[in-house]
Amino acid sequence: MSAPGGFLDYGPDAIIMAGLTGSNWRLADYVARGGYSALRKILTERIPPTTVIGEVKRSALRGRGGAGFPTGLKWSFMPQQYQGDKYLVCNSDEGEPGTFKDRDILRYNPHVLIEGMAIAAYAMGCGRGYNYIHGEIWETYERAEEAVAEAYAAGFLGTDILGSGFSFLLHNHHGYGAYICGEETALLESLEGKKGQPRFKPPFPASFGLYGKPTTINNTETFAAVPWIINHGGEAFLNLGRPNNGGTKLFSVSGDVARPGNFEVPLGTPFATLLDMAGGMRDGRKLKACIPGGSSMPVLPGDVMMQTDMDYDSIAKAGSMLGSGAVIVMNDTRCMVKSLLRLSYFYYEESCGQCTPCREGTGWLWRVVDRIEHGQGRADDIDLLLSVSDNIAGRTICALGDAAALPVKSFIRHFRDEFQHHIDHRQCLVPAYI
Amino acid sequence: MTMLSPEALKKIDREVAKYPPGHRQSAVMSALAIAQDEKGWLAPETMDFVARYLGMPPVAVYEVATFYAMYNLAPTGRHKVTVCTNLPCALQGATRAAAQLKERLGIGFGETTPDGAITLREGECMGACGDAPVLLVDNKRMCSSMTPDRLDALVDELKAVGGADGK
Amino acid sequence: MLNLEIDGKAVQVAPGSTVMDAAQQLGIHVPHFCYHKKLSIAANCRMCLVQVEKAPKPLPACATPAAEGMKAWTHSELAVTAQKAVMEFLLVNHPLDCPICDQGGECQLQDLAVGYGPSASRYREAKRVVSHKSLGPLVSAEEMARCIQCTRCVRFGQEIAGAMELGMIGRGEHSEIVAFGGRSVDSELSGNMIDICPVGALTSKPFSYAARTWELSRRKSVSPHDALGSNLVVQVKNDRVMRVLPLENEAVNECWISDKDRFSYEALNGPERLTAPMIRQGGQWIAVDWQTALDFTAHALKDVTARHGGAALGTLVSPHATLEEMTLAARLTRALGSDNVDFRLRQADFRGDGQGEGIPWLGLPIADINDQDRVLVIGSFLRKDHPLIAQRLRQAAKKGAQVSMLHAVADDWLLPLAHSWITVPSLLPAALAGIVVAAARLAGAAVPAALAGVEPSERAQAIAASLASGQRKAILLGNLAEQHAEASQLLALAQALAGITGARFGCLSEAANSVGGHVAGALPQSGGLDARAMLENPRRAYLVLHAEPAFDCANPVAARAALDAAEFVAVLSPFRHGADYASVLLPVAPFTETAGSFVNCEGRAQRFNGVVKPLGETRPAWKLLRVLGSLLGLPGFDFATIDEVRASLPIQEAAIAGRLGNGTRVAITAPAAGAQGVERVADVPIHFADALVRRAPSLQQTADAAAPCARMNAATLQKLGVVAGADVRIRQGRGEAVLAAAVDAAVPDGAVRISAAHPSTSALEGLSGPIEITGA
Numbered sequence A: 001m002s003a004p005g006g007f008l009d010y011g012p013d014a015i016i017m018a019g020l021t022g023s024n025w026r027l028a029d030y031v032a033r034g035g036y037s038a039l040r041k042i043l044t045e046r047i048p049p050t051t052v053i054g055e056v057k058r059s060a061l062r063g064r065g066g067a068g069f070p071t072g073l074k075w076s077f078m079p080q081q082y083q084g085d086k087y088l089v090c091n092s093d094e095g096e097p098g099t100f101k102d103r104d105i106l107r108y109n110p111h112v113l114i115e116g117m118a119i120a121a122y123a124m125g126c127g128r129g130y131n132y133i134h135g136e137i138w139e140t141y142e143r144a145e146e147a148v149a150e151a152y153a154a155g156f157l158g159t160d161i162l163g164s165g166f167s168f169l170l171h172n173h174h175g176y177g178a179y180i181c182g183e184e185t186a187l188l189e190s191l192e193g194k195k196g197q198p199r200f201k202p203p204f205p206a207s208f209g210l211y212g213k214p215t216t217i218n219n220t221e222t223f224a225a226v227p228w229i230i231n232h233g234g235e236a237f238l239n240l241g242r243p244n245n246g247g248t249k250l251f252s253v254s255g256d257v258a259r260p261g262n263f264e265v266p267l268g269t270p271f272a273t274l275l276d277m278a279g280g281m282r283d284g285r286k287l288k289a290c291i292p293g294g295s296s297m298p299v300l301p302g303d304v305m306m307q308t309d310m311d312y313d314s315i316a317k318a319g320s321m322l323g324s325g326a327v328i329v330m331n332d333t334r335c336m337v338k339s340l341l342r343l344s345y346f347y348y349e350e351s352c353g354q355c356t357p358c359r360e361g362t363g364w365l366w367r368v369v370d371r372i373e374h375g376q377g378r379a380d381d382i383d384l385l386l387s388v389s390d391n392i393a394g395r396t397i398c399a400l401g402d403a404a405a406l407p408v409k410s411f412i413r414h415f416r417d418e419f420q421h422h423i424d425h426r427q428c429l430v431p432a433y434i
Numbered sequence B: 001m002t003m004l005s006p007e008a009l010k011k012i013d014r015e016v017a018k019y020p021p022g023h024r025q026s027a028v029m030s031a032l033a034i035a036q037d038e039k040g041w042l043a044p045e046t047m048d049f050v051a052r053y054l055g056m057p058p059v060a061v062y063e064v065a066t067f068y069a070m071y072n073l074a075p076t077g078r079h080k081v082t083v084c085t086n087l088p089c090a091l092q093g094a095t096r097a098a099a100q101l102k103e104r105l106g107i108g109f110g111e112t113t114p115d116g117a118i119t120l121r122e123g124e125c126m127g128a129c130g131d132a133p134v135l136l137v138d139n140k141r142m143c144s145s146m147t148p149d150r151l152d153a154l155v156d157e158l159k160a161v162g163g164a165d166g167k
Numbered sequence C: 001m002l003n004l005e006i007d008g009k010a011v012q013v014a015p016g017s018t019v020m021d022a023a024q025q026l027g028i029h030v031p032h033f034c035y036h037k038k039l040s041i042a043a044n045c046r047m048c049l050v051q052v053e054k055a056p057k058p059l060p061a062c063a064t065p066a067a068e069g070m071k072a073w074t075h076s077e078l079a080v081t082a083q084k085a086v087m088e089f090l091l092v093n094h095p096l097d098c099p100i101c102d103q104g105g106e107c108q109l110q111d112l113a114v115g116y117g118p119s120a121s122r123y124r125e126a127k128r129v130v131s132h133k134s135l136g137p138l139v140s141a142e143e144m145a146r147c148i149q150c151t152r153c154v155r156f157g158q159e160i161a162g163a164m165e166l167g168m169i170g171r172g173e174h175s176e177i178v179a180f181g182g183r184s185v186d187s188e189l190s191g192n193m194i195d196i197c198p199v200g201a202l203t204s205k206p207f208s209y210a211a212r213t214w215e216l217s218r219r220k221s222v223s224p225h226d227a228l229g230s231n232l233v234v235q236v237k238n239d240r241v242m243r244v245l246p247l248e249n250e251a252v253n254e255c256w257i258s259d260k261d262r263f264s265y266e267a268l269n270g271p272e273r274l275t276a277p278m279i280r281q282g283g284q285w286i287a288v289d290w291q292t293a294l295d296f297t298a299h300a301l302k303d304v305t306a307r308h309g310g311a312a313l314g315t316l317v318s319p320h321a322t323l324e325e326m327t328l329a330a331r332l333t334r335a336l337g338s339d340n341v342d343f344r345l346r347q348a349d350f351r352g353d354g355q356g357e358g359i360p361w362l363g364l365p366i367a368d369i370n371d372q373d374r375v376l377v378i379g380s381f382l383r384k385d386h387p388l389i390a391q392r393l394r395q396a397a398k399k400g401a402q403v404s405m406l407h408a409v410a411d412d413w414l415l416p417l418a419h420s421w422i423t424v425p426s427l428l429p430a431a432l433a434g435i436v437v438a439a440a441r442l443a444g445a446a447v448p449a450a451l452a453g454v455e456p457s458e459r460a461q462a463i464a465a466s467l468a469s470g471q472r473k474a475i476l477l478g479n480l481a482e483q484h485a486e487a488s489q490l491l492a493l494a495q496a497l498a499g500i501t502g503a504r505f506g507c508l509s510e511a512a513n514s515v516g517g518h519v520a521g522a523l524p525q526s527g528g529l530d531a532r533a534m535l536e537n538p539r540r541a542y543l544v545l546h547a548e549p550a551f552d553c554a555n556p557v558a559a560r561a562a563l564d565a566a567e568f569v570a571v572l573s574p575f576r577h578g579a580d581y582a583s584v585l586l587p588v589a590p591f592t593e594t595a596g597s598f599v600n601c602e603g604r605a606q607r608f609n610g611v612v613k614p615l616g617e618t619r620p621a622w623k624l625l626r627v628l629g630s631l632l633g634l635p636g637f638d639f640a641t642i643d644e645v646r647a648s649l650p651i652q653e654a655a656i657a658g659r660l661g662n663g664t665r666v667a668i669t670a671p672a673a674g675a676q677g678v679e680r681v682a683d684v685p686i687h688f689a690d691a692l693v694r695r696a697p698s699l700q701q702t703a704d705a706a707a708p709c710a711r712m713n714a715a716t717l718q719k720l721g722v723v724a725g726a727d728v729r730i731r732q733g734r735g736e737a738v739l740a741a742a743v744d745a746a747v748p749d750g751a752v753r754i755s756a757a758h759p760s761t762s763a764l765e766g767l768s769g770p771i772e773i774t775g776a
Ligand SMILES: Cc1cc2nc3c(=O)[nH]c(=O)nc-3n(C[C@H](O)[C@H](O)[C@H](O)COP(=O)(O)O)c2cc1C
Pocket: A062, A063, A064, A065, A066, A067, A068, A069, A071, A091, A092, A093, A094, A095, A096, A179, A180, A181, A182, A183, A184, A185, A217, A218, A219, A220, A222, A398, A399, A400, A403
């Protein structure tokens, strides 16, 4: 649990967040916890980059940023023989509603990220790296700046790291209020000093990334898992979780729970356990619905959730996605139309505006949900919402279009009655929503 | 004609140095943030200056300044308070917090108190949902777990600090 | 090559091609808005979504790489459903009032929307409001709610025009196209944004609501302005030119035209047109019928030449006159016993005459410019004098070409330069000589004897090294070089440099028919006087065809003096001018009212026909010259059609290519030291350059048409003791002018940039040379 300044308890199985007090974030503390030993080992033993990548592959580490792409595989896409600059980018632009885990890594354990990035840079031959930090967490950005400065001073970053001949220049870059920059190619555009508008893929960043050079982008938590994997072996990491779902995962639990916060648990942990860790439902209310992977993922009814384990494959089987691991919990007083309205407004507000279906469609969705919520719904509005969602999903440059469509479709799929009630009776089905 | 103080320029130079040679433009976001810290908002002359300083077309700077929500394209009150009202926060009291602020300040989102002290904004997810209600003061100071009492105390503080001379 | 199948048809494309390319190769139309073959791929409109085998989602044809064995369907149900959905989204915020839109009838959105059948919009909310913008006198942005955010205009600015003047600000639904701070769009290529805007957001301001597209007939023509010879579509209604658009010709103008090509038509319908022949009688101008005017002219010509000999006649022809007009003007002059005919009105150095191997020209096909990998441009106001050649060099630079500049002012060509060397005009030959010597040393070639004493500077060595590498190279001389007092030396040095480095070399060429003037023989051939000599040694009579000597001659003061003193001056022009020195004003047709041809800088003869009837009593000049010739009883004027004139050209069109050649026998001499004091750099601003643009009101409101200042750098200002903003008195030769001084860091020490071809500067003598500046 992350009460400001207090004792941090991310759960008994935490590896990335183990032993953190909130004030032991400095380099000396990290080194005292055994930090930078993985990097040191690789550099002093001159472990070949391909071996490092092989270890990450064995760990079955999947990207923690949302898509769950196998990290080792992604790293192997980087052209090893490429002559010229290659870049490594960390995506700390955490802005997916419900997600607040990367901030804790950055402010309470920044060096684990730096070490993870240095190892990744070594494995892929990247000379420069950037950590793109969400603009709203300015104090965390400042801490990340301090941590990077410490790492340079201690020789864990810079030229000829630990006398190995390997050089890696890492810098922090802050956003300034644009959710879309979490999308990796928008992030690259933003790093180049432009509007954060996603690029059409292909080409993928591994061949045409930052400044047109080969680039790998991973989430903060993805990099943060790497030192442990190197120290304990990929096999051990895999064994923490489930096949194809290696390791632990930080879940940000928010909404109608007693103790919202981050919990690092092995993948495959039952949702019920996670809910318990978060203190259970606030005020003993009944669980009505849960979005298990951040606002862009389909909502699931509470009873389905209670049967589901928290790993990529199980949640997919249940009809949603693990996404960024943001678990938004809603109790039985919540109006699903009103909840969707707020999400739809978010996507409307955050669409970058370049591609037609998203630019025009997100506003349309929001306006229709808005009129349903406000008792102005029309008989065919539910079908209209579904049709407009279908017309956005899969037809946009980036996945924000899908992210806007999926909540609409899933809210209607599971809670159609509530929408219908709003339209028919011009009022809410839920007696007393807050 | 220097539009920004030497200290600001030094800060911008430090940001420029983070990027490979030939990529000064990469520093535009931080340059605009630094300029805004100094000037309070991004007037066209300020953006023009940043454009020249970084060797960018002015309209490209303008694109950036209007794309990212934390830049002020018009003067604000002495303080800008941005409340996240997104779903996770709303479930944890942000709606109530926003209502309290509106009532206490007597203004709606996007408005400034008559005494010029506070501009109130609605924000999107700040990546701090666990600490809801959260709000951001002047882009840089995050206030977490804002109970009614803490909100009142914050408003008192902001109304007092800075006084007539602004920040 | 990759083999794929589109709509069941097999096609082969080069690697790197897209599905769109493959479809276009098959002649299959995939609907699109943001895609434009000359612009980078944005894939933002999503209109071109097609079905691709094995892809679960429809993919944008414009951005999807073609792959071996790929199968795509552009009109399958999946594709069409997706396209229809995109169309519905596009119309969500788009006004549906086509009947009152200026783009109505030529709107890609309207066309496609109609094609997808009328479907009542399911969107019933209020539409977005977007404020109109002011982008200057040429591009109208009054209807920005119609913008579909395809960003073609933004990309055009960045990629083709070379300057990002428009951007898309805001995000999401609030995105809009703006210029920073309400500034105008000043690119000399700005009008192309109107063409590429697929909807009615950016439209032509001068054409605003002047006509509906279906009322216009379209006629092909050729630009009468710069030496590129852009192909045009001239649109006409009721015998009036309403609009000019590009006619695509990949080898010449691609799909672009410059703003002067596009908007100069306004002059055609303007109040300054001369619509009836006029004779001066007792200080009064009176309109007369053609018979009277021609009799008067023929009589006067016969009389002067009879009394003073043929050489008393001088003929000044504008390089914007047609091939046929030039031919006949030269023929008439010669038949009257004079060899004093010239079209090279702004040239100062004629020492190369008789030394050349052929007709000076670009030295390579225009289209080859894009493929050069080393280019040195010498003495050129490139972007304004040759907007579309600058654009081609921009594309070459994007592909990695090293473009270097040797010039008298640090103009921004809006393209990355490998090297730029700016020096006062009088030192340009020395600079070029340095490059020649450096190149010779690098190549181990012999240094021209006269340059033995030249020690190349670092910059000379850098430019030479650049030219020494690479495969396809060109050395191009611009207008300043051609008009230079040492033009023949610059050409000889360029020739030497080209020889050493294996480059091609040539002249960018000033005007629509600068190459054609040689073809027509409109220059002295048997000892006659050239344009400069004709004015410095005043003639008794002058024939002035299309030219305005006060603006078009290298030395407008000498020109005015000579014309003022002449007994007889016949001015043949579409416009009323020369009233103070002419004896007779004969209204001749501008390019839209006569058939003719121009030979462009690459030697391409391009014919055109009149697109409207001559205005008032105006006559095509070729007909008028024919009648004059007949009245005078001269041989060679008995033809009835323009084709017969063409058949009598001294060099037939097909033979032009074989006669082109920039080689010169002028011997290289040791370069002179620079001039003492300050010297003038004179550009001929793009919208002052010829009689047509000077009278086009909208062009005259552009930034490019700002009144000339005396521009110099801060050091020169200080040395002369004048301050920016204050008026200064400028003396050049006999002439004097008062202009505001302006600070301009692009001008080198010791030089002052003062534009020519403007009333405020036409009292100054010469486009270069020493000037005196004092506080006014
Ligand atoms: C709209 C949108 C927002 C995203 N936001 C984030 C984010 O805040 N943080 C993040 O790590 N990934 C985010 N992603 C996913 C990234 O594009 C990318 O997949 C990820 O950073 C890759 O890292 P990983 O492989 O380590 O997960 C977002 C994607 C989309 C489409």
